[in-house]
Amino acid sequence: MNNAIVLELRNPSDEVHTFRFGEGARIGRLPSNGNIVHNAETITFSVPAQSSRWVAFSSTGELVTPHSIDDIQATTTDRIIADEGNTTYVPLPAHWVTANLEDARDAFIHACRSSIQGVHENHTLGIGGYALMATFSRLRSERTGQCGVYSPNALGFEYDNNTDSLHNHLLNGNLVMDEAYGSGFDSSDSIRLELSNTTDRNIRLCMAPGTAFEQRDRHAQNQQNVVLRDEVEVTILPGESATITAHGMCANRTGANPDGHLLATPFRLMNASNFMGREGREQSDLWARTDTTDPHRGRM
C-alpha cells in the first residue's frame, strides 16, 4: 500500500479555525517520490485555538485519519427535526460552556428537549435520546466554543429508521426491555440486554454497528455513552425472553467507565464500521471521531 501524506494544520490564532480542502485541490507532494496528491472530496477540519493538528491523506487523496464530529460544518437554525439529515445547530448563550458542570448539563438537556423534535423519549419503555444529544452538543460546544444544540447529523449520528431496530421494537411494543446495563467498554460483554417478546409472532431484532445507548440515571451522567461495535441480529420467539451481550465501545473519551443502566436511543453513529475499521485501534479511532484527541476536551 502506498504511503499517506501527513499534513500539519497550524492554528496559532486565539479562535477555532476551519481549514477547507476543496475537491481536487492540491494537498501536497509526497516527500519520497515527489508525486502530487490531490484531494478526493471536499473536506473541512476544525482546529482549536493555539493548536496544531496532524491529518493524513492516502496517495489517492482519501482521508486516512478520522474526521472528527467537530469538523462537520453546521449552519444555524431555530429548531431541529431528529430524523432530518441536516447539519444544523440552535445557538445557545456562549457562557453556558463555562457554567458550572451540573448547571450546564441541566441547561443542555432542557435546550435539547425544547429544540429537537421527533425524539419519543419514554424511560418506562427504556427509550431515551435527549441525554445523548445533550451530552454530545455540550461537549462539542465546550471544545469549539460554538455553543448550541446540534442536530444528530452535526454530531455524527443519524436517526435509525430501521423497522427491526431496538428502538423501533421498544416503541411499538414488540419487545419489552427488562434490563439494559453497561459495564466497561471495548469488551465483548460490555452491553447486556434482557428483552422479552410479548407478541405472538417472531421478532427479528437487528442492531447496526454504531447503535447508541445513553446512561439512564442522573448520577451516572459523568459516565460514557456506549455504542455498538458489531452488528447484532437475533430472532426472539413469541413469548420468549433473551439475554443479549454485545461489544460496546465508549463514545466519550473523557467520561467515566460505564457501570449503570442504559436506555436505547433512536440514534446510530454514522459510518461506525468505517471509523472502527482498523483492527486493534477501534477504540482510539472512535474517540478521534467522537471526542477528538485535542487538548481542548469537554467535561463529562
Next chain:
Amino acid sequence: MMRSNRLFDDEGNELYSGFGTISREALDATVDGRAYIETPTGFERLSRPEGDTEDEIRRLVDTATRLGGYVPEVNVSVDTTEGEEVSATIHFPPREVVPQKVDLSSVLEIMQSIHKNALRGQNRHGWIDTTVGTFERNVREGIALAEKLYGGRLPVNIIPSAVKGACEETAFIFAGCIPQGSIHRPSVAVISEQHPMEVEERYHQHEHTIWQEPLNQFIRDFVVENLDAATNSGCLQGTWKDIHVFMPMPQPIGGILSGENDALTEFCCYCREVAERTGRDIKVTIHWQDSIEEVEQ
C-alpha cells in the same frame, strides 16, 4: 425587437425556454426539423440542415446563433454511400449577469469606520490597547460585513488577504493586520509520509502565540511587511489607481523617523515611480488614526 430563443413543437408546446441547458429532446427536434420558433408572423419551422456541406455548416451556425449559443467545433464525417454528414457542438454561454454597481466612496467610508472601530481602546499614553487577535477579527468581520452589504466580493484588492482575484483599480492596505505570509496566521505544512495503518492523528497545543498580545508590540513589523507586499504586488504595476493605506497609529509629528514611517515613505516613492513609468495616475491616501493625508504624486 427582442430575439426569442424559445423552441416549440408543431403543436405549439414549448420544447426549450430559451435559457440554460437545452434538452436532448429539443436538440433532436431541431436536428430533425421538428422544432419551431415564434416570429411576428407566427411559428416558423427551423429548417432542417440539408444541401451541401458548406450550407449545412452555415445553417448549423445560424441555428446556434438564433438560440443564443455558438459553435466551437463542427464535425464532418464522410460516409461513402450517404455522402458527408455534418454535426456541430453548440455551446450556450451562461447569461450575462450585470454586476451590481458598487459605490466605492461609500465602501471607503465603511472601511474607515471599520479601521477606526478596530483601533478603539487607547490607553492614556495614546497607545492602542487592543490585542493582535481583536484587531485582526474586527477588520476581518468588518470587511465581511461590507461584502454582505454589497452582495458579494468588493471590486477592490485588500492587503493582507488570501484571496487571489483579479487586479482592481482600488486597493485597501490594512497595515496593522498580520501579514499574509506570516507564521502567525493559520497555515498548512507537509510533515512527512507514513503507512496508512500507522498514521496517528495528533494534536498539540502551542505554548505561546501572539494573538492575545498587545498589537503595539508588533505594529512596526506588520506595517513594514504589509507595505512590502503591496510594493511587490503585480496589481500595483498593472491596475491600481486609488490606494488607501490604513495606518494603525496617529500621524507622526514631522521629523520623527521610525521603521514603519520609513516603509510608508518608501512605498509612496515607489508608487510615484510606477505612476511615472506607466503614465497612470496613482493616488495614495493615508488614513492615520487621527487624520487623513493625501500624498502628492
